[in-house]
Amino acid sequence: MKVFKSILIAAAASSIASPVLAETEVVWWDFFAGGDGVRMKALIDQFNEEHPDITINGTTSEWGVPFYTKVRTAAAVGQGPDVVTYHLSRLPRALSEGVLTPITDSDLETAGLSRGDFFERASKAASDEEGTLYAVPFDIHSVVLYYNKSYLEGTEYLDDDGELTGIESLDDFNNALKVAQDNGAQPPLSYQTGGPGGVWRMFYTLLSQQGGAFIENGEVLPGDNFDKAVQAIEIMQGWGDNGYQPENAEYEASVALFTSGKSAFQVNGVWEVPTMIDMEKAGTLGFEWGAVQVPTLLDEEAVWADSHAFAIPIQGDEKMSEEKREAVMTVIGWMEKQAIDWARAGHIPAYTPVAESDEFRQMEPNATYSSLVDIAAYDPRSSIAGVASPVYDAALNNIAPAIHGFLSPEQAAEQMKSELQSLRD
Structure with a gap:
C-alpha cells in the first residue's frame, strides 16, 4: 500500500513539473476543390x-447550395x-x-x-x-480578361512590351x-454562355459599368435600372449575333476554347490563372497570354467580384466557449497572414499587409489586375442574391436564352424582374 501511494505521489509530482499541453480541436468546413482545395489542405x-x-x-x-444548406441545418441544431x-x-x-455570429x-x-487591415469593399461586404x-x-x-497575344500581334491592341492596350470603350x-x-x-x-455563373458575371459587370x-x-x-439591364443584355446578344462568343458553352468548354488557342479573349475568374501557368510550365500551351482587369467598356469602372471569407456559425442554443473561440480566431489570423500562398491560386489577398507586400507586387498576372x-462590384445585398x-x-x-436569340433583351429583363420580384426581401 505504501509503495502504491508513493507511485501516485511521484506521478502527481511529475504531472506538476511537466504539464500536458491541452489540445483544442477546431472543426473546419470548406467547399474548396481542385487547385484551391490542394492549397487549402496544405495550409x-x-x-x-x-x-x-x-x-x-x-x-x-x-460547393454551392449543398454546402450552405448543410451549414445552416447543422448549425441550427448545434452540430455544425x-x-x-x-x-x-x-x-x-x-x-x-x-x-x-458577429466578429x-x-x-x-x-x-x-483589425478592421483597417482589409480592403474597404471587402470589409463592407463582410458586414451588415x-x-x-x-x-x-x-x-x-x-x-x-485573359488574352492570347498571337491573335493581336502587329495590331494596335498590343504595345511594344506585348501587353494589351487600346481597349477603353465598348467600340x-x-x-x-x-x-x-x-x-x-x-x-x-x-x-460560360451556357451556365448561370458566366452569364451572370458578364451581365452584372455590364450593368454595374x-x-x-x-x-x-x-x-x-x-x-432606369431596367433599361440598363436591357442594354447589358443587348451587348451580350450582339456578341452572339456577330459570332464573337460561343453558343451555349458550359464552363469546361468555355475554358477549353481559350486554352486550346481557338479564342483570342476569355472573360473568366482569376481562379483559372493556375490553369494557364501550369499549362505554360508543362509546355502544353501554344501561345503567349496575359490577364488584365476587365476594361471599362461603358460609363464607370466596375467588375463583378466576390470574396472567400471565414465565418463562425451559431452553435444551436449554446455559446462557443472562450477557449474554443480564441482557437478559432487564432486559426483565422494565421490563415490571413499566410495569404500569399492562397494568392498563387490567382486570388488577391483581402488582407492588405499581404496584398501590399513586395512578394505579392511581383506576382504576375495578379499584380497587374489587383487594381x-x-x-x-459585389452581388446585390439581398437574400435572393449571391x-x-x-x-x-x-x-x-x-x-x-436572350443572348442566343430566343428572347429579346426586353423580354429577358422583364421575365427576370417578374420571376425574382416575388422572392424579394
Whole structure:
C-alpha cells in the first residue's frame, strides 16, 4: 500500500513539473476543390504542424447550395463546425437566416487583426447594414480578361512590351474582337454562355459599368435600372449575333476554347490563372497570354467580384466557449497572414499587409489586375442574391436564352424582374 501511494505521489509530482499541453480541436468546413482545395489542405497541414495546442479537423463538402444548406441545418441544431469558409455574396442570406455570429473587435485582436487591415469593399461586404462584421475576408476574386497575344500581334491592341492596350470603350473592344476574328479566332471571345455563373458575371459587370443596381430597397431593377439591364443584355446578344462568343458553352468548354488557342479573349475568374501557368510550365500551351482587369467598356469602372471569407456559425442554443473561440480566431489570423500562398491560386489577398507586400507586387498576372479591388462590384445585398442563388438561376433561365436569340433583351429583363420580384426581401 505504501509503495502504491508513493507511485501516485511521484506521478502527481511529475504531472506538476511537466504539464500536458491541452489540445483544442477546431472543426473546419470548406467547399474548396481542385487547385484551391490542394492549397487549402496544405495550409491546414502547415498550421497543424506549427500549433501543437490547436488541431484543425477539416472537411470539404460540395460547393454551392449543398454546402450552405448543410451549414445552416447543422448549425441550427448545434452540430455544425466551429469555422466555415463563406462567400461574401451569400452573407445577406446568412444574416436573414441568423446562422452566423458577429466578429468583434476583441475577436480580431485575438487573431492579431483589425478592421483597417482589409480592403474597404471587402470589409463592407463582410458586414451588415449597421457595420457589424460577420466574416473575415480572405481574398477578392473577380472575372478578368485573359488574352492570347498571337491573335493581336502587329495590331494596335498590343504595345511594344506585348501587353494589351487600346481597349477603353465598348467600340474598342468590339473592334478588337473583329480584328481577332479576322485573324482566325473562332470565336474571338469565350465565356460560360451556357451556365448561370458566366452569364451572370458578364451581365452584372455590364450593368454595374452603367452605374446600374440590380436590386434596390428590395425592388428588382427599379426605375432606369431596367433599361440598363436591357442594354447589358443587348451587348451580350450582339456578341452572339456577330459570332464573337460561343453558343451555349458550359464552363469546361468555355475554358477549353481559350486554352486550346481557338479564342483570342476569355472573360473568366482569376481562379483559372493556375490553369494557364501550369499549362505554360508543362509546355502544353501554344501561345503567349496575359490577364488584365476587365476594361471599362461603358460609363464607370466596375467588375463583378466576390470574396472567400471565414465565418463562425451559431452553435444551436449554446455559446462557443472562450477557449474554443480564441482557437478559432487564432486559426483565422494565421490563415490571413499566410495569404500569399492562397494568392498563387490567382486570388488577391483581402488582407492588405499581404496584398501590399513586395512578394505579392511581383506576382504576375495578379499584380497587374489587383487594381480591381477598388472597383469590385459585389452581388446585390439581398437574400435572393449571391452564388448559387435565385438570381443566378434567373440569369440562366432568362439572359442565356436572350443572348442566343430566343428572347429579346426586353423580354429577358422583364421575365427576370417578374420571376425574382416575388422572392424579394
